[in-house]
Amino acid sequence: MPKVNLKELATQLGxxxxxxxxxxKDSYEISAETKxxxxxVAEKMGYRTNPYAGHLHSNRSKTIAVIVPEITNNxxxxxxxxxxxxxxxxxxxxLIYVTDxxxxxxxxxxxxxxxxRVDGVLMSLSSTTKKSxxxxxxxxxxxxxxxxDRICHEIETAKIITDDFASGFNATEHLIQxxxxxxAYLSISETLSIDNKRKQGYxxxxxxxxxxVKESLIIKCNNDERNDYxxxxxxxxxxxxxxxxxxxxxKLALTAYKICHELKIKIPEMVKIICFSNLRTxxxxxxxxxxxxxxxxEMGREAAAVLFKYLGxxxxxxxxxxxxxxxxxxxxxxxxx
Amino acid sequence: MPKVNLKELATQLGxxxxxxxxxxKDSYEISAETKxxxxxVAEKMGYRTNPYAGHLHSNRSKTIAVIVPEITNNxxxxxxxxxxxxxxxxxxxxLIYVTDxxxxxxxxxxxxxxxxRVDGVLMSLSSTTKKSxxxxxxxxxxxxxxxxDRICHEIETAKIITDDFASGFNATEHLIQxxxxxxAYLSISETLSIDNKRKQGYxxxxxxxxxxVKESLIIKCNNDERNDYxxxxxxxxxxxxxxxxxxxxxKLALTAYKICHELKIKIPEMVKIICFSNLRTxxxxxxxxxxxxxxxxEMGREAAAVLFKYLGxxxxxxxxxxxxxxxxxxxxxxxxx
DNA sequence: AAAATTTACGAAAACATTGTAGTTGTTTTT
DNA sequence: AAAAACAACTACAATGTTTTCGTAAATTTT
Numbered sequence: 001m002p003k004v005n006l007k008e009l010a011t012q013l014g015x016x017x018x019x020x021x022x023x024x025k026d027s028y029e030i031s032a033e034t035k036x037x038x039x040x041v042a043e044k045m046g047y048r049t050n051p052y053a054g055h056l057h058s059n060r061s062k063t064i065a066v067i068v069p070e071i072t073n074n075x076x077x078x079x080x081x082x083x084x085x086x087x088x089x090x091x092x093x094x095l096i097y098v099t100d101x102x103x104x105x106x107x108x109x110x111x112x113x114x115x116x117r118v119d120g121v122l123m124s125l126s127s128t129t130k131k132s133x134x135x136x137x138x139x140x141x142x143x144x145x146x147x148x149d150r151i152c153h154e155i156e157t158a159k160i161i162t163d164d165f166a167s168g169f170n171a172t173e174h175l176i177q178x179x180x181x182x183x184a185y186l187s188i189s190e191t192l193s194i195d196n197k198r199k200q201g202y203x204x205x206x207x208x209x210x211x212x213v214k215e216s217l218i219i220k221c222n223n224d225e226r227n228d229y230x231x232x233x234x235x236x237x238x239x240x241x242x243x244x245x246x247x248x249x250x251k252l253a254l255t256a257y258k259i260c261h262e263l264k265i266k267i268p269e270m271v272k273i274i275c276f277s278n279l280r281t282x283x284x285x286x287x288x289x290x291x292x293x294x295x296x297x298e299m300g301r302e303a304a305a306v307l308f309k310y311l312g313x314x315x316x317x318x319x320x321x322x323x324x325x326x327x328x329x330x331x332x333x334x335x336x337x
Numbered sequence: 338m339p340k341v342n343l344k345e346l347a348t349q350l351g352x353x354x355x356x357x358x359x360x361x362k363d364s365y366e367i368s369a370e371t372k373x374x375x376x377x378v379a380e381k382m383g384y385r386t387n388p389y390a391g392h393l394h395s396n397r398s399k400t401i402a403v404i405v406p407e408i409t410n411n412x413x414x415x416x417x418x419x420x421x422x423x424x425x426x427x428x429x430x431x432l433i434y435v436t437d438x439x440x441x442x443x444x445x446x447x448x449x450x451x452x453x454r455v456d457g458v459l460m461s462l463s464s465t466t467k468k469s470x471x472x473x474x475x476x477x478x479x480x481x482x483x484x485x486d487r488i489c490h491e492i493e494t495a496k497i498i499t500d501d502f503a504s505g506f507n508a509t510e511h512l513i514q515x516x517x518x519x520x521a522y523l524s525i526s527e528t529l530s531i532d533n534k535r536k537q538g539y540x541x542x543x544x545x546x547x548x549x550v551k552e553s554l555i556i557k558c559n560n561d562e563r564n565d566y567x568x569x570x571x572x573x574x575x576x577x578x579x580x581x582x583x584x585x586x587x588k589l590a591l592t593a594y595k596i597c598h599e600l601k602i603k604i605p606e607m608v609k610i611i612c613f614s615n616l617r618t619x620x621x622x623x624x625x626x627x628x629x630x631x632x633x634x635e636m637g638r639e640a641a642a643v644l645f646k647y648l649g650x651x652x653x654x655x656x657x658x659x660x661x662x663x664x665x666x667x668x669x670x671x672x673x674x
Numbered sequence: 675a676a677a678a679t680t681t682a683c684g685a686a687a688a689c690a691t692t693g694t695a696g697t698t699g700t701t702t703t704t
Numbered sequence: 705a706a707a708a709a710c711a712a713c714t715a716c717a718a719t720g721t722t723t724t725c726g727t728a729a730a731t732t733t734t
């Protein structure tokens with residue numbers, strides 16, 4: 001089917017281009033009769049409106065970008081799924097970008113988007129991002145940004161988060177209440193908002209129960225598979241093995257699981273493990289894994305909803321706002337007392 | 338930053354629009370001196386080229402669509418990740434669409450894309466799709482389509498698949514060699530190519546070992562959570578419980594796992610389980626799950642690579658071609674003899 | 675010195691659409 | 705019967721870029 005445009009339809013029908021355009025848009029200016037004819041011929045000739053011509057004119061692309069640190073991650077996928085749900089409702093398209101937790105890539109992607117390819121952005125920061133210039137720059141180009149999960153405090157906009165502090169506190173308290181006294185915290189990145197909040201919750205819980213903080217139990221991982229493995233291995237094989245382990249993210253808990261299997265460290269008898277996770281198979285693990293589960297799908301839906309609320313307007317300066325959707329502590333065998 | 342276009346740059350510089358355009362594109366027609374000036378001013382004024390104007394002119398969008406039945410699925414996510422990897426290299430953008438295994442949605446999405454929003458499509462069929470008209474129609478609009486995994490035989494194009502028949506055979510043979518005689522096959526959709534091939538492999542293996550086929554052991558699931566649960570539950574609770582279980586897709590195996598846990602059916606002692614799966618936590622399950630693991634990332638990479646090979650040309654009729662990337666049988670505890 | 679070529683740039687069409695501002699011819703109002 | 709209103713349509717500018725063709729001046733060739 002050779003692509004046909006309004007011009008061809010017009011000549012074919014013996015009317016003007018404007019008439020065809022308006023007829024297809026059901027304008028009141030066009031008679032019912034003409035509309036019918038135009039639509040028939042358009043159908044017959046396989047006319048499809050060129051989206052890019054429209055975008056050029058309207059300066060809107062009906063497209064948003066979702067930027068995530070990694071895509072092979074249950075949490076982010078569920079967020080994308082939620083965002084996709086709303087976008088589909090609104091007849092919007094979703095472009096996916098992956099930063100690989102690399103701030104350089106993140107910067108490059110945001111620069112890419114300064115040209116108006118998308119009407120707005122949903123994003124979660126890379127764990128290596130330390131500056132926010134590239135984000136404020138994007139916003140200066142009039143592209144609104146909504147954060148979810150890994151937010152950037154410096155930027156004034158809407159941020160969809162979970163109750164990281166409370167959840168971190170609850171997770172740690174749960175370990176304590178099940179008998180743990182030497183609780184390690186596996187950190188994923190020192191610059192990440194969520195990590196800091198979760199750690200604060202952890203520290204607060206320790207404090208509440210008068211458990212001294214041991215720096216040696218705060219493990220600074222950095223999302224490098226081999227490095228993280230080594231650090232957690234060292235933690236678990238040593239004399240001073242902790243009796244509880246709180247991983248800030250799923251991946252670190254799974255690494256810990258693997259190491260425990262290798263070293264024949266029994267969970268939960270020798271060490272109890274809890275983590276933030278959206279793993280569908282948490283209940284099927286050996287042993288089933290106690291998790292703090294984030295409402296990922298809802299977070300994606302909410303993030304998209306907030307963005308769309310602003311997209312209609314001319315100057316879409318999004319008000320600063322923290323939207324908190326609570327996580328759920330799901331107790332399973334890995335923390336059995 | 339107010340958006341600035343070529344026209345403004347031109348007036349600012351006192352040259353013509355064409356000169357600016359060419360200078361920014363490093364055309365040989367422009368002197369080094371002018372280029373430098375133009376670029377400086379462009380930088381200073383924050384010029385960003387409008388992608389849609391370019392698309393309008395070139396009739397290319399530098400965008401491809403990836404259409405998957407579901408997104409919260411390890412296999413599809415890894416495929417997307419692979420495709421994304423290649424797309425990023427080629428400076429292409431990726432639009433994601435989800436059919437929810439609903440053929441109506443699939444048709445709607447493909448109709449959507451007839452307008453040239455994307456230059457090409459990578460897709461995996463929905464399990465409820467029975468006709469292929471919407472796909473050939475899209476191709477008639479000159480949008481090339483490459484299939485991966487859930488391919489459509491009727492369409493002449495490139496198809497990236499794994500060795501489903503051989504893998505189905507190997508999986509079944511593996512169960513037989515570990516002592517199973519009553520092996521159930523969990524089918525996900527009767528219309529899906531991969532399901533049929535895997536089942537053929539299953540039947541072939543039974544035949545090789547002179548094991549009679551029992552229709553009651555071929556369970557026709559349909560991707561509806563509740564329905565599938567019920568069917569598998571009935572299979573496992575009855576008198577005639579099989580001693581081996583081969584699930585065509587991960588989800589069904591996980592449902593079977595849950596049911597076994599509930600009914601206290603011991604894996605692998607009472608029933609051995611194997612399935613196609615890209616679960617990262619397969620080795621951590623209780624018991625660890627024997628899988629046939631598809632090279633999902635590579636399949637995504639390959640699918641994108643094939644598509645890009647054709648995208649350069651004017652009439653991108655993709656030759657019919659089956660590209661097979663072999664799966665790997667990873668033996669774990671769920672099939673221990 | 676005339677002719678040919680090269681360098682560096684500009685004008686304008688083309689891409690497909692939308693929206694505004696006409697322009698008819700007809701109908702209604704005064 | 706003139707004026708106003710209206711229905712149905714068209715012309716054209718505008719959106720931002722690319723690209724082809726053209727042209728003047730400068731340079732090289734004969």
